[in-house]
Amino acid sequence: MGLTRTDPPTVAELETEAASLSLSQFNDETALRLGLILIDLGEGLPVVINIRTANRTLFHVSLPGAAANNENWARRKSNTTLMFGASSLLVGTRHREKGELLARHGLDLADYADHGGAVPLVVPNVGMVAVATVSGLPQVEDHRLVVRAVEALIAQ
Numbered sequence: 001m002g003l004t005r006t007d008p009p010t011v012a013e014l015e016t017e018a019a020s021l022s023l024s025q026f027n028d029e030t031a032l033r034l035g036l037i038l039i040d041l042g043e044g045l046p047v048v049i050n051i052r053t054a055n056r057t058l059f060h061v062s063l064p065g066a067a068a069n070n071e072n073w074a075r076r077k078s079n080t081t082l083m084f085g086a087s088s089l090l091v092g093t094r095h096r097e098k099g100e101l102l103a104r105h106g107l108d109l110a111d112y113a114d115h116g117g118a119v120p121l122v123v124p125n126v127g128m129v130a131v132a133t134v135s136g137l138p139q140v141e142d143h144r145l146v147v148r149a150v151e152a153l154i155a156q
Contacts, residue, residue, distance in 0.1 A: 009089070009140070010093070011093050011094055011097060014089060014090040015090065018086065018090065018120070021119070021122065021147065021150050021151070022122050022123065022124050022154075023121060023122065023123050023129075023150075023154065024123070024154075025123060026121055026123050026126075026129040026130060028058060030153070031051045031059050031130065032058075033156070034051060034059070034149060034150065034153050035049060035051055035058075035059035037149045037152050038132070038134065038146070039061060039063070041149055041152070042063055042145060045065075045136065045145075046063060046064065046066045046067070047070065047134050047135060047137060047142070048061070048062045048063070048066045048071055048074045048133075048136055049062075049063070049074075049132075049133070050132070050134075050135075051121075051132045051133070052130060052131060052133075053129065053130045054082050058130060063136075066135075066136045067136065070135040070136045071135075073117070073135040074117070074118075074133045074135040075111075076109075076110075076111060076113035077113050077114075077115060077116075077117045077118035077133050079111055079112050079113075080102070080107075080112045080114050081119065081120050081128075081131040081133070083105075083112065085128050086120065087118060087119045087120060088114055088115060088116055088119075088133075088143075089116030089140065089143040091114045092116065095114055102114055115139040115142075116139035116140050116142050116143035117133055117134050117135050117139060117142030117146065118131050118132070118146070119143065119146040119147060119150060121150070132146050132149065133146065
């Protein structure tokens with residue numbers, strides 16, 4: 001079950017959570033179902049929702065009230081998840097615990113952000129197949145919205 005308390009999660013908590021978020025399969029229909037779940041959960045929230053692979057956008061919507069810059073934040077956070085194979089919140093939490101920055105990896109902040117909101121979509125024995133991203137809320141809330149949606153998708 002996704003983390004629900006208000007303080008930022010630890011690396012260990014995020015790693016445990018990630019291990020519980022495996023999908024049995026993933027295809028374009030799965031991406032659409034997840035996107036619709038995110039819209040339902042995000043109703044009334046000023047967020048951008050994006051589901052993509054490394055080379056293709058599968059689902060994208062900007063809900064009312066989302067800022068233009070949320071598009072850019074979603075792109076940067078999803079790039080981070082695609083690069084590291086872990087949620088952008090987990091990547092950022094690891095960096096903050098070690099006192100490191102994305103620049104240590106030679107990554108340009110114009111294209112990468114290690115703030116919460118991008119979660120890898122993983123199928124066992126396949127690996128990460130896509131990333132689901134939300135941007136527009138505080139980073140832990142962005143992350144938790146995606147996790148709740150993935151959990152709802154798994155429960156279907």
